[in-house]
Amino acid sequence: MLEILQNYGILLLIGEFPHGKLGGLAMTLIISFVSLIVTFPCAILIALARTGNSKRLKSLASGFVHCVRAIPLLMLIFWAYFALPVVIGFPIDATYTLIIAIVIYQTAYLGEIIAAGIEGLPKGQLEAAKSLGLGYIPTTFKVVLPQALFNVVPGIVNQLTTIIKESSLGSIIAVPELSYAMLQVNSNEVTKPLQIFGILAATYFVLCFALSQATGVLERRIANRRTGRVIVEAVA
Amino acid sequence: MGYQLDFSKVLQGEYLDLILQGLQTTMILFAISWVLGLLLAVFLTVVRAIEFKPTQFLVAAFVEYHRNVPILIQLFVWYFGFAVVLPDAVNDYLNDIGAEIGYAIVALALNKAAYMSEDFRSGLRSIHPAQMEAARSIGLTYLGAMRWVILPQAWRLALPALLGQTLILFKGTSLAAGIGVAELSYQARYVEEQSFRIFEAYGLVTLIYMLISFAIMWGSSVLSTRYRLRVK
DSSP: OHHHHHHHHHHHHHHHHTOOBBOOOHHHHHHHHHHHHHHHHHHHEEEHHHHHHHHHHHHHHHHHHHHTTTTTTHHHHHHIIIIIIHSSSSOHHHHHHHHHHHHHHHHHHHHHHHHHHHSSSSHHHHHHHHHHHOOOHIIIIIHHHHHHHHHHHHHHHHHHHHHHHGGGGGGGOOOOEEEHHHHHHHHHSSSSHHHHHHHHHHHHHHHHHHEEEEEHHHHHHHHHHHHHHHHHHHHH | OOOOOTTTTTSSSHHHHHHHHHHHHHHHHHHHHHHHHHHHHHHHHHHHHSSHHHHHHHHHHHHHHHHHSSSHHHHHIIIIIIHOOOOOOHHHHHHHHTHHHHHHHHHHHHHHHHHHHHHHHHHHHTTTHHHHHHHHHTTOOHHHIIIIOOOOHHHHHHHHHHHHHHHHHHHHHHGGGTTTTTHHHHHHHHHHHHHHHHHHHHHHHHHHHHHHHHHHHHHHHHHHHTTTTOOO
């Protein structure tokens, strides 16, 4: 097992970088963070449409969410990898297609989480903003979103865990991320698949377990802060 | 671009047969892993409910492994990793009968068991302990209290989450394509490669996935409303 790490450790961490393409664990992390960052504004738009007043936007957003939730991520990846280049007429790098597929998929899920955060705010917040004469835009950006997003931070971190796990699907379309690197190592060292995939599983485990523990801590801290506030309000 | 949509190619003959075979494999994967996963989940929940630290730790470790490692990697561990532990003769036999689907069922069932047992556990935990004390104090035995008081509420509380897991499992069967199980996504890819009808092949398969997913979503919402816990 140590031998595998000695021989392939660098390859698994950063791929062939700096002499070739970046890959391995670094690529998995980059794909995950970039996906999350791109997903974030899209998800906020979906959440605002879901919770807004416009009937048409509402049904559009809910139609999008339901359709995306009905398709396996692998099918989205196939569409992005094999069909999208035909539509736009030029090839795209597999890494980008993976990110595109994850962003579309996660927009639906993260959108629902943020929508729940918006709906979880007390009605009084909106009424207070309205009575101060604030319009839709300032209400949304100064009152609703800062609180709603703060309350769903654990949900967002949890989605990051999901995205890290989903990025492993990149190995099917040869994105040079961690799982793909391991599959390559496995085809070099044919005799040790159990150790190789054990290391792979352990790496994902450490990463995702740490993040989900962090989610738990965040959840408790935010819950404490919220109840703290309620007590202060009750006393006042 | 000169691409003409023509669904007649994938809607007849060999290609349609391949896709229907894929659908059948997908449904077999889904049904068997669901049943096995549910049974194992019940077992895990019972084991974890018994106050004995070592077994509780083992169940917790099982659950955390399956929740924090991608399903695709779990499939790899079984398909590539577990196979070398077996004697060669067994492996040859397994390869002859097409072991991929067996490994896929094992991996998916274990994965779902971990998630479902967490759902059961949170259903059980959300029932106030005072209910158990009350049930015992009116003379029910422990099992009687479980049977008549706790479980009828707990399974209703766990139901929406379990139905959510059902949809996730159905979509998760597509990952079996990663280890070469000829299910729906695998056939979509194969038909596309053979016929060069990208949009038709993926379109048809995506439509099949969507129809079944919508059916599961619809059934879930009907069941969740029907069995909602009205008194809490």
